[in-house]
Amino acid sequence: MSTQLTARPAQPAQGDHPGQTMERLTRFGGSILVYVSFIIFAVVIGLPFYFIFISSITPSSELFNIPPTYLPSAPTLENYLKMMESIPFLTYFRNSLIFAIGSSAVSVIAAGMAAYALARIRFPGSNILYLALILSVALPQIAVLVPMYQTFNSFRLVNTPYGLIIMMSSLMLPFTIMTLVSFINQVPAEIEEAAYIDGANTAQIILRVVLPLIRPALFTMFLINFIISWNELLYPLVFAHNVDTKTLSVGLTELTDPGSTYTKPWDQMSALSVFMIVPVLLIILFGQRMIISGLARGALK
Amino acid sequence: MAAQSRAAQPPGRFSRLTLRQRFYIVAVLLLLPAVALRVFTAFYPFLQTAYLSLHKYNPAFDHDGPVFVGLNNFTRIGSDPVVQASIGFTLLFVLGATFFQLTLGLAVAHLLNAAFRLRYLARALVLIPWAIPMAVAALGFRWMFDDQFGIIPDLLRTLTGANVRWLIDPNNAKLAVVSVAVWKSTPFVALVLLAGLQGIGRDLYEAARVDGANAWTCLFYITIPMLLPILITTGMFMIVWQLAVFDLPFLMTGGGPGFSTTVIAQKIYLESNSLNYGYAASISMVLVGIVALVGAVGLYLFRRFDVSA
Structure with missing residues (x-):
């Protein structure tokens, strides 16, 4: 921080040497460039959301106009009502919440415990175990789907929220462990050592000393994992067959039938899409900084 | 006699171990959920995939289980x-x-x-x-x-x-x-x-x-x-x-x-x-x-x- 401050160019002190006007011009040109690229960036990112939202409030009769409508003449909520009649929206919404909250809670708890052991306790084979856990992130989900289905089936875990939570939390473990290990490594171990000397036992140290220190990191990973599991399609698609386990992403595929464009209910699909986007948007508004730092930490270290 | 010596010990077998041994046990307990989850959903099914890849297996036809077919x-x-x-x-x-x-x-x-x-x-x-x-x-x-x-x-x-x-x-x-x-x-x-x-x-x-x-x-x-x-x-x-x-x-x-x-x-x-x-x-x-x-x-x-x- 301090190096940044001192190294910043001291422009006000620069007097009026001949290059000054030129420099000011390039600076002005530079800031125009920045704003122009910001506008392009914002349009490219925002356009799909605008279009999904507009489609969700456009009467379905108007939706299939050529050329497409960019603003509905009479905005309506009928698409939302129709969508809720086509699929059991509230049940799926509840299932999605259970799935996402359960998976992120289990993954953060299991990863937090493992990360503490890997970062703080030296035991034979700890490096190999860490590598094996981290590298298993590269194993494609789809490559083990059939054996996993058979195993989960024999444990009667197919079609249950528990089964889905087990597989989803496990999927997110490697990245979560990696991020938390790098976080714990930055917390000085002296505080824990002092607590040991004062006679605290391991459980007390973990719950009273370590947990408060890494709570922000745990919360960040909870948010990130909530988003990832809220968005998950493949696992619920394969492992959830009844109304009480299917999630919203499965509901979205149920709305699309394999027919032509005409028969696809784009009005209902965009209404459901809006409902799937809003919770994620709220989380981002609320936790933007934490999420950015969490993502960068996991990927950099 | 036995009761006396047990009373002299701090309660529990855990405390009789050396500090290092206790740390190992804590490490194993802490790692257990994560390792179990990964074994259950990644390592073990991956071995099964490797096994299946050398077999012909379609549960609709092969009622006796997978048939070895090499490569x-x-x-x-x-x-x-x-x-x-x-x-x-x-x-x-x-x-x-x-x-x-x-x-x-x-x-x-x-x-x-x-x-x-x-x-x-x-x-x-x-x-x-x-x-x-x-x-x-x-x-x-x-x-x-x-x-x-x-x-x-x-x-x-x-x-x-x-x-x-x-x-x-x-x-x-x-x-x-x-x-x-x-x-x-x-x-x-x-x-x-x-x-x-x-x-x-x-x-x-x-x-x-x-x-x-x-x-x-x-x-x-x-x-x-x-x-x-x-x-x-x-x-x-x-x-x-x-x-x-x-x-x-x-x-x-x-x-x-x-x-x-x-x-x-x-x-x-x-x-x-x-x-x-x-x-x-x-x-x-x-x-x-x-x-x-x-x-x-x-x-x-x-x-x-x-x-x-």
């Missing part, structure tokens, strides 16, 4: 044009998408790092494509690319006069799928590279400017070399992660037109749904092999450049 499944892949096409498109998809995610990601990272008023708005916006469900993005873009009712062909027609049919033409469909992947994941890459950019000291740029370097020389002689380890790890991560892509092409094009946008993962999904478990497992092993190969190359590159940097 037959793999030679069958050699004569299966759909699998080969899916490998080809997967590689094209992954390399094309990763290239643009890295280059555009570097550009966006510079924008997010620039000192301007809307910087924090830009940093909030950039998270959104990463955070929304891939299913929503895939279906939304399918609708936007639609030949008759989509806004992308319409905007292109209005702006340039070009009449492009996106999801009907095989090559354009490939381009469309790759561009959605770029749209969805460039922000993530940009955030990682932003953290890297913030780690480069400003004094380097100051010194270069004194020596008369312009923006491009700074980019190629300072920024990119300094970011090289991060660029390699991020690129490797994106390649490995996207090799397993499923939901995007599955929902956006269904793998079509024809099989032009079918990825390896979707082929495995199709074979599994037809209960050809042995064959699906062998295609899975090919996918894992490609992932391992890419990972090994990435690790090699990372070691080489990380030491030199």
Whole structure:
């Protein structure tokens, strides 16, 4: 921080040497460039959301106009009502919440415990175990789907929220462990050592000393994992067959039938899409900084 | 006698162990849930996939369980044009998408790092494509690319006069799928590279400017070399992660037109749904092999450049 401050160019002190006007011009040109690229960036990112939202409030009769409508003449909520009649929206919404909250809670708890052991306790084979856990992130989900289905089936875990939570939390473990290990490594171990000397036992140290220190990191990973599991399609698609386990992403595929464009209910699909986007948007508004730092930490270290 | 000695001991067997032994037990207990989850959903099923890949097994026909067939499944892949096409498109998809995610990601990272008023708005916006469900993005873009009712062909027609049919033409469909992947994941890459950019000291740029370097020389002689380890790890991560892509092409094009946008993962999904478990497992092993190969190359590159940097 301090190096940044001192190294910043001291422009006000620069007097009026001949290059000054030129420099000011390039600076002005530079800031125009920045704003122009910001506008392009914002349009490219925002356009799909605008279009999904507009489609969700456009009467379905108007939706299939050529050329497409960019603003509905009479905005309506009928698409939302129709969508809720086509699929059991509230049940799926509840299932999605259970799935996402359960998976992120289990993954953060299991990863937090493992990360503490890997970062703080030296035991034979700890490096190999860490590598094996981290590298298993590269194993494609789809490559083990059939054996996993058979195993989960024999444990009667197919079609249950528990089964889905087990597989989803496990999927997110490697990245979560990696991020938390790098976080714990930055917390000085002296505080824990002092607590040991004062006679605290391991459980007390973990719950009273370590947990408060890494709570922000745990919360960040909870948010990130909530988003990832809220968005998950493949696992619920394969492992959830009844109304009480299917999630919203499965509901979205149920709305699309394999027919032509005409028969696809784009009005209902965009209404459901809006409902799937809003919770994620709220989380981002609320936790933007934490999420950015969490993502960068996991990927950099 | 026995009761007396037990009373003299602090309660519990745990306390009789040495400090080191106690630490090991704590470590095992702490690691148990994570290791159990990974074994149950990754390591053990992977061994089963490897086993199945050498067997013919379709539960609808092979009632006595898997039949050992050696490498037959793999030679069958050699004569299966759909699998080969899916490998080809997967590689094209992954390399094309990763290239643009890295280059555009570097550009966006510079924008997010620039000192301007809307910087924090830009940093909030950039998270959104990463955070929304891939299913929503895939279906939304399918609708936007639609030949008759989509806004992308319409905007292109209005702006340039070009009449492009996106999801009907095989090559354009490939381009469309790759561009959605770029749209969805460039922000993530940009955030990682932003953290890297913030780690480069400003004094380097100051010194270069004194020596008369312009923006491009700074980019190629300072920024990119300094970011090289991060660029390699991020690129490797994106390649490995996207090799397993499923939901995007599955929902956006269904793998079509024809099989032009079918990825390896979707082929495995199709074979599994037809209960050809042995064959699906062998295609899975090919996918894992490609992932391992890419990972090994990435690790090699990372070691080489990380030491030199």
